[in-house]
Amino acid sequence: xxxxxxxxxxxxxxxFRITLLHLALTLLGTLALSGLAWWATTRFALNQIADEVARxxxxxxxxxxxxxxxxxxxxxxxxxxxxxxxTQYFLLAAPDGQRLAGNxxxxxxxxxxxxxxxxxPGVPPGEVLALATPLPAGLLxxxxxxxxxxxxxxxxxxxxxxxxxxxxxxxxxxGLLIARGVTRRAAAMDAALARVQAGEMAHRLPARPGGxxxxxxxxxxxxxxxxxxxxxxTLRQVTDDIAHDLRTPLNRLRQxxxxxxxxxxxxxxxRAEAEGAIAECDxxxxxxxxxxxxxxxxxxxxxxxxxxxxxxAVAATVAEVYAPAAEERGQRLRTTIAxxxxxxxxxxxxxxxxxxxxxxxxxxxxxxxxxxLRLAPGMLTIADDGPGIPAAQRDAVLRRFTRLxxxxxxxxxxxxxxxxxxxxxxxxxxxxxxxxxxxLVVALTWGDGxxxxx
Amino acid sequence: xxxxLVEDDPETAAFVKRGLTEAGHIVDHAxxxxxxxxxxxxxxxxxxxxxxxxxxxxGLGMLRALRAAGIRTPALFLTARAGVGDRVEGLEAGxxxxxxxPFAFAELLARVNALARRPPLAxxxxxxxxxxxxxxxxxxxxxxxxxxxxxxxxxxRLLEFLLRRAGEVVTRTMLLEGVWDxxxxxxxxxxxxxxxxxxxKLEQPGAxxxxxxxxxxxxxxxxxx
Numbered sequence: 001x002x003x004x005x006x007x008x009x010x011x012x013x014x015x016f017r018i019t020l021l022h023l024a025l026t027l028l029g030t031l032a033l034s035g036l037a038w039w040a041t042t043r044f045a046l047n048q049i050a051d052e053v054a055r056x057x058x059x060x061x062x063x064x065x066x067x068x069x070x071x072x073x074x075x076x077x078x079x080x081x082x083x084x085x086x087t088q089y090f091l092l093a094a095p096d097g098q099r100l101a102g103n104x105x106x107x108x109x110x111x112x113x114x115x116x117x118x119x120x121p122g123v124p125p126g127e128v129l130a131l132a133t134p135l136p137a138g139l140l141x142x143x144x145x146x147x148x149x150x151x152x153x154x155x156x157x158x159x160x161x162x163x164x165x166x167x168x169x170x171x172x173x174x175g176l177l178i179a180r181g182v183t184r185r186a187a188a189m190d191a192a193l194a195r196v197q198a199g200e201m202a203h204r205l206p207a208r209p210g211g212x213x214x215x216x217x218x219x220x221x222x223x224x225x226x227x228x229x230x231x232x233x234t235l236r237q238v239t240d241d242i243a244h245d246l247r248t249p250l251n252r253l254r255q256x257x258x259x260x261x262x263x264x265x266x267x268x269x270x271r272a273e274a275e276g277a278i279a280e281c282d283x284x285x286x287x288x289x290x291x292x293x294x295x296x297x298x299x300x301x302x303x304x305x306x307x308x309x310x311x312x313a314v315a316a317t318v319a320e321v322y323a324p325a326a327e328e329r330g331q332r333l334r335t336t337i338a339x340x341x342x343x344x345x346x347x348x349x350x351x352x353x354x355x356x357x358x359x360x361x362x363x364x365x366x367x368x369x370x371x372x373l374r375l376a377p378g379m380l381t382i383a384d385d386g387p388g389i390p391a392a393q394r395d396a397v398l399r400r401f402t403r404l405x406x407x408x409x410x411x412x413x414x415x416x417x418x419x420x421x422x423x424x425x426x427x428x429x430x431x432x433x434x435x436x437x438x439x440l441v442v443a444l445t446w447g448d449g450x451x452x453x454x
Numbered sequence: 455x456x457x458x459l460v461e462d463d464p465e466t467a468a469f470v471k472r473g474l475t476e477a478g479h480i481v482d483h484a485x486x487x488x489x490x491x492x493x494x495x496x497x498x499x500x501x502x503x504x505x506x507x508x509x510x511x512x513g514l515g516m517l518r519a520l521r522a523a524g525i526r527t528p529a530l531f532l533t534a535r536a537g538v539g540d541r542v543e544g545l546e547a548g549x550x551x552x553x554x555x556p557f558a559f560a561e562l563l564a565r566v567n568a569l570a571r572r573p574p575l576a577x578x579x580x581x582x583x584x585x586x587x588x589x590x591x592x593x594x595x596x597x598x599x600x601x602x603x604x605x606x607x608x609x610x611r612l613l614e615f616l617l618r619r620a621g622e623v624v625t626r627t628m629l630l631e632g633v634w635d636x637x638x639x640x641x642x643x644x645x646x647x648x649x650x651x652x653x654x655k656l657e658q659p660g661a662x663x664x665x666x667x668x669x670x671x672x673x674x675x676x677x678x679x
Contacts, residue, residue, distance in 0.1 A: 275670065278558075285556055286641060292534075305539055320608045321634050324647040348541075348637045355640050363642075 015182040019175020026167050034160030041156060045149045046129070050113070053131045057142045060090075061135060069137035073101035087145035089118075089128055094138045107139055108132050116143065185214045189221070201229050241400055242291065245414070246284060253280040290415040294400065297349065297422040311343040311350060315375045318354040322362055330368040337375045343446070345427045353423040356416040357382045357442055365439065378448075383441035394433040455479045455500040455570050460490030460516065461532070462508050466555075470503065473559045474566070487511030491519055494527065500570050502529040503562070504549070506540065514547045521548035528569040530562075541637055560671030564623040571622065582617040585677035587656065587664055589617055598656060609652050616665065616675040625672035649673060 056079070064072040069092070076090045080103050091102035099107075108114055111132045118126050127150075130143035192205040204225065207218035260273035319335045326333040343350065361371045365384030374381045389397055398421040400414065420442075424431040429446040457479050461467040464485075471481045482499075484490035487508040494502055494516075502520075506513040517529055531549035533540035544552045551565055582589040586599040589610075596603045596613065605613065615633050616624060626645045630636040653665050662678030 282558075286639070289554075305542065317634050321636065321640075321644055321648075323608065324651050325642070325644050327651075328647055351636060352638045355636065355638075359640060359642055359644075 013179050013183050013186075015179030016175060019171065019179060023168060023171040023175065026171055027164060030160065030164045030167055034156070034163070038153065038156045038160070042149060042153055045152060046146075049129050049144045049146070049149065053129060053142050053144055056088075056090075057131050057133055057140065060140055060142065061133065064135050064137055064140070069100065072135075072137060072140070076101040087147070089130070089141075089143035089145070091141040091143075092138055093141070100138060102141070104141055104143065107141060111139075115146070118145075189214070189218060193221070196225060201225075201232065238291075238400055246287065249280055249284050249287075253277055253284070256280065287415065290419065291400070294415065294419050294422050297419065297426050300426060303426065305346060306344050307347070308342050308344050309347040309350075310340060311380075312337050312339050312341045312375060314347065314351050315354060315373060315380070318351060318358055319373055321355065322358045325359075326362045326365075326371055329362060329365070331362060331365055332370045333362075334370060334372045335374075337373070338377060341375060341377055343427075346423075349423045349426070353420050354380075354382075356420050360384075360416060361386075361440070361442075369439075378446055380444045381441055383436040383439055385436065385439040388435055388438055388440045389433060391435070397433070398431070455566075456498060457481050457501045457503060457566065458484065458490065458494055458499045458527075459503045460484045460487065460494075460508060460513065461503070461505045462486060463505075466505075469559070470562065473563065477563055479566075485509075487513065487516040491516045494520055494525065495523065497525050497527060499527050501566050502527050503532065503566065504529055505532045506534070506544065514543060517544075517547040517549055530565055530569055532557075558670065560623070560668070561625045561627065564625045564628065564672060567622055568619065568624075568628070582614065582620075584617060584620045584675060585664065587617075589614060598661070603655055605652075605655060608648070609655065612648055612652055613656075616673065619675070621674065621676045623668045623672050623674050628672065 060072060060075055063075045067074075073092055076092055079088065080090060089102070089104050091104035091107060092100040093107045094100055097107060108116055108130060111134055114130050114132065116128050116130050118128060127146045128143040129146055130141055132139060132141045134140075189205050192203060195203045204222045205218040207215045207222060209215075256273065256276055260270070260277075315337050316335070319333060319337075323333050358371070358373065361382050361384040364386040365371050366386050369385040371385075372381075372383045397417050400418040421431055424444055427446065429444045432443045432445075434441045434443060457474055459467060459470055459474070459481055461470065461483070462485050467483055467485070471483055474481045482493060484493050488510040490502075490504065490508070491511060493499075504513045504517060508516065511519075513531060517531070520527070520529075528550045529548065531544035531547075531552040532555055533544055533552055534555055540554075541552050550569055553562060553565055580591045582591065587596070588598070589596050591614070594610065596605055596610065612629070612633050615629065624632075627639055629645055629648075630639065649665060653663075656664055664675055664678065666674045666676065668674050
């Protein structure tokens with residue numbers, strides 16, 4: 001990894017990009033809301049003004065109808081006088097265009113609703129909403145200043161600006177803060193992983209108990225690292241073991257051939273040496289085959305071929321195969337097998353597992369002693385009355401190539417129990433080694449998930 | 455016998471071909487599954503020896519195609535010994551027997567001979583006899599020279615297996631598979647122990663031997679020389 005990769009520019013962080021997106025959406029929302037408010041308010045104010053203009057027009061028209069142009073002019077003057085706000089404009093013009101009353105300078109060019117710009121001396125510049133109505137006496141124009149509406153609009157725009165700007169600033173500040181926090185967490189994880197990558201396999205990511213999604217992610221990564229480390233250790237162990245345990249028979253083979261070459265004479269001697277060499281080779285090949293088989297079982301590839309079979313029959317057969325071997329050692333092989341127990345699994349592998357266990361029991365059991373095999377639904381035990389296995393070494397014997405010092409003298413590859421452990425694991429069985437006082441008792445238990453009826 | 459060997463590894467092929475030829479068989483060799491299928495289609499062979507891993511068409515595919523074409527020549531399937539599921543696959547594809555690689559040549563020879571002489575299942579005899587040894591399968595009794603011999607059930611089954619193959623060499627693994635359905639080699643002397651106990655019951659001191667040990671190969675039940 002490049003050292004700069006972990007310290008990327010702050011604007012290239014996910015948190016900052018999310019902040020920007022969030023900001024843009026907030027601004028868009030503020031704008032839309034402000035626009036809507038502006039439009040609705042302005043419309044309402046304009047309508048109100050138009051209503052007032054229309055009402056004034058109708059009142060004045062009525063006055064003209066009742067009292068003639070004179071009365072109308074008086075009424076207009078009275079209104080102008082009463083208007084303190086200075087926003088009302090009126091005009092009564094004679095048919096020839098001459099101004100009869102009012103405070104508007106000139107008549108608009110057309111009838112009906114219109115907006116007029118006020119210009120002229122003594123009049124503040126502005127816009128008015130006007131209604132020009134033809135009367136028998138002349139033209140009546142009623143108008144209202146639009147300045148209050150414009151003021152409201154300006155106020156609204158200002159408010160929208162403040163709100164939008166505030167949201168922008170707050171969002172930006174908050175986003176940067178979040179981005180900094182997230183970046184710091186990510187950088188810590190990144191740095192920790194970089195150390196693991198550099199070979200510190202035992203280094204772990206910082207993770208607070210409980211914690212947020214980062215802590216959960218860190219814990220998950222730590223668990224994965226634990227697993228990887230465990231697998232690497234196993235692999236290293238196996239590699240070392242293979243190197244060591246295969247070197248011994250290979251050395252023996254080499255010495256044997258060397259000796260035969262130097263001293264061998266006569267067909268019979270050569271034949272004997274060749275047979276011995278083949279036997280050594282067979283042992284080597286058998287170790288390879290056993291290792292591969294354990295690896296295959298551990299990989300779980302065989303689970304697809306699981307079927308229900310009668311484990312009671314298998315146990316009886318295995319006991320039968322080993323009965324003469326036990327008798328040779330003066331041992332009594334006692335079997336208590338509940339009939340017709342069905343197991344979902346691989347018949348061949350279970351057969352080999354039981355054979356390995358019984359082989360061990362007969363081999364390591366006391367001469368003239370007793371070996372027992374018990375099978376009940378969900379449970380199988382095989383016990384001998386030999387020296388047993390010290391509690392501290394019970395885990396070790398389940399690993400490949402582990403052979404206790406006491407067993408060095410007897411033939412075996414140290415792979416038997418490793419295969420037993422792998423097969424038990426494949427079948428979801430719990431395997432435990434215990435003290436039969438004296439001797440070893442191996443117990444296999446399994447749940448209903450592995451059982452069935454034939 | 456005429457044997458077709460389908461094996462791509464030239465070293466192994468030469469080893470097997472030479473051994474089978476020395477044992478008096480005629481051996482044709484095909485180096486890939488397609489040639490093997492072509493040659494075996496003639497149905498002129500007594501036994502096929504087919505490797506699992508083959509170029510062009512693998513052993514499983516070749517056997518399936520042959521069986522689908524109705525050719526029933528007995529076939530011995532060669533698999534990797536460590537292959538956990540290989541045996542089942544081979545038998546399902548139509549093989550009659552299988553052998554894990556690497557193997558001892560004596561083992562291969564014994565199995566090829568056994569395949570070629572496999573008797574039809576229909577004519578199962580009820581009385582098996584070699585020299586003065588008799589086994590009555592209906593009464594489940596064994597006698598030698600008219601003298602009744604008491605055998606445990608496991609000893610009876612072992613002797614029956616040997617009697618049905620009287621005169622043939624039967625290897626340790628053939629016994630493990632045939633008598634106890636053990637498809638792996640326990641690498642201990644269990645078979646030897648069974649045989650020696652059976653021998654002790656059949657061969658009273660002074661009586662001529664019936665179960666002969668074939669050095670480096672297995673056992674053979676036959677009339678005394």
